[in-house]
Amino acid sequence: MTISERETITAHLAAGPVEYRLEGDGPQTVVIFHGGHMRAALALGEEVFTTSGHRVLAPSRPGYGRTLLATATTPAAFADVTADLCHTLGTEQVAAVVGISAGGRTAVTMAARHPHLVRRVILQSAVGFGPWPDDRRTYLGGRLVFNARVEAASWAVVRLLMRAAPRAGLRLLLRDLSTRPVRQVMDGLSEHDQAELLALFTLMRSGAGFVNDMLPVPDCTTQVTQPALIIATRTDRSVPFTHAESLAAAISQAELVESRADGHMIWFAPDYPAITEKIKDFLATA
Template sequence: MAILERDAITARLAAGVVEYRLDGEGQQVVVVFHGGHMRAGLPLGEEVFTTSGYRVLIPSRPGYGRTPLATGITPAAFADVTADLCHTLGIEQVAAVVGISAGGRTALTMAARHPHLVERVILQSAVAFLPWPDRRTRLGGRLVFNASAEAATWAAVRLLMRIAPQAGLRLLLRDLSTLPVRHVMAALSEHDQAELIALFTLMRSGAGFVNDMLAVPDCADQVTQPALVIATRTDRSVPFTHAESLAATIPRAELVESRADGHMIWFAPDYPAIAQRIKDFLATI
């Protein structure tokens, strides 16, 4: 079954409106900050938590979905907003804060600013505090993903995915892996290709992606919680140097190298082993 968008709701907090989704059962909660072009309703990489008995709280970061930029334009501001959301929902402890791709900086900032709320940090293909993205992506991103152009950009993606899905998938995967795209495509099962096509079809950038490209203060050395840093050397979108930088700077970090062919580590043959490592990490006292 292809990825389907899930229902998300909004809360009005002191700082403004935030869109979020709270799924799963159990007492413990994991907060997930998705990366670029994602919002609360799009599921990615959550099963490792929900099948282990955790609830997942997924807020749409500023500029994505129905969370306006004004709610918390910086990672520090939105980290405080998310802590307020947890308080509003009666969540007194977060078992882990998860930062995926461009959501990594927000996860790290929340851990640094709210150490009594956050117990652990999990980073997946996460952007660190090194310069990011590269110049080509920065210039292209401002051109095709700015607030006035992104709707047309994603409409074109949806059209391409409908009339020539394989060509569309190859086009998008080219920017996510350092390997030849034919190699990446050949390694994906038909099921995984269908999942990725569905995911890319649902993506939007809003005002979020251009905001993600702004530099933010480095707080990695202020993260005192245990941290699991997961990345692959074949990631073109977020180079492996980001993971190495985080592992070297966060005092209690462990680096786990994925063998994925690119940025989307959840679609790699070794992901079951990565998922088990995440479960073991969550179970540690």
């Protein structure tokens, strides 16, 4: 993967503006809901879909990029907006909705609300419907550091640190993503992977979206009837493995795949190639 900022488009729908990006030219579309601090312009882990012949539709979730928070303040509302976007683009069925991290609840909600549009669900390090962040200190810290009034300054400090002392900056951010000692996490990353993560963290912003992501959301997992593939690791400090377990227990056709990653960023783990094969097989099922 190569982390860089990519060109996006803004659709002006009835609910409001939605920023999105299209990648690939396959006959089937996969909708990807990004995680916290991300947006449509940043691609993470999409190669498995484009190389398997799928087109990727990646919208910026509300409060991120050029999608206003007012467009849809809840996962349910944005699921409906995304369904409208799909129809506007001429997509009457999607091969899968993919929920990454904080985007997981939107993916699940879209599958529940639009079963005729969504064929499958893929969740990666996904937030479930329990309290999140689980730790009150982390929750309060997130609201303080990443609220819309100060997040630009917070990320400016991160970028400055990444330029001045990249390894120290990377250790600082990875510490909150893994339950393992940060030295062990760093040792498990190649120089290329470290460079990719540095590029990713440098481009992140929180907008008005991250604080909104932390609000409670009605649980609709039991309403999901499509097959679901849930991928997570027990060493994730950001989204504990219990979230994946609760999602797998509540979705009737769910399969839980345990990643051996050293933390939240499962795409940089040695076993990710095997997981990509699992994803491809899942997408190929009738």
